[in-house]
Amino acid sequence: MRFRDPLGCSRQVPWLEAAQDVVFEESPAVRPFPVRPGRRVAPGWWWSSTTGRLVAYGSGVMRTQLMLLDREPAVVALACRPVELVWREESKAVGHAPQLMARLQDGSGLLLDCAGRSGPSVRLAARARVVAAAAKAAGWSYRLAGPPDPVLVANVRWLAGYRHPRYAAGPRTPALVEVFASPRPAVEAVCELGDPIAVWPAVFHALWSGVLRVRLDEPLHERAAVSVARQEAEAA
Secondary structure (H helix, E strand, O other), X not given: OEXXXXXOXXXXXXXXXXXXXXXXXXXXXXXXXXXXXXXXXXXXXXXXOOOOEEEEEOOHHHHHHHHHHHOOOOEEEEEEOOEEEEEEEOOEEEXXXXXXXXXXXXXXXXXXXXXXXXXXXXXXXXXXXXXXXXXXXXXXXXXXXXXXXXXXXXXXHHHHOOOOHHHOOHHHHHHHHHHXXXXXXXXXXXXXXXXXXXXXXXXXXXXXXXXXXXXXXXXXXXXXXXXXXXXXXXXX
């Protein structure tokens, strides 16, 4: 496999060795993200609430998957295209750089590629099988992600606007947990807690961070049923 160290120098190391020793989340992208004229979404940066750092992405689909991974409790770090796996097929070398990498709580990693609306190409599907096998051999996992549910994406994108810690409830957290102890329409609880202009951002942040829960496969609205997440209820 190939990667770039934090100083930008290219390195080549056996995959099983690197999977155990290299901190890929500290590495820059193994290849730069091209800018294609005429495309609506150019490369950019995603601020990760998981790490409090910027993560580069190369396309809109990568940004969407970054957003979804940023909210997964098992994820502790994120990177875009930090590693390229290289293997030999017959007489030629083949390389593939998965689009995203996530470090998980147990120390293992997740490699992820984004398939288009029409599904993965034949080439991507073939390479995905090789990468999945390599990931499994190292105790990692691999995901070939299709387009996510648009309702889920729209809801999470809204909540992501309140992912920064400045929106956290702070001293209001105990009251927030108490008022949502049982599922109830969000607007009713918000009005009980105080000025809605000040309370709604705290509710949205709590929904992003998992303190509160709501169905995200249905459109969010002010009367959506919100409750305390199970782990928060047990802690209380």
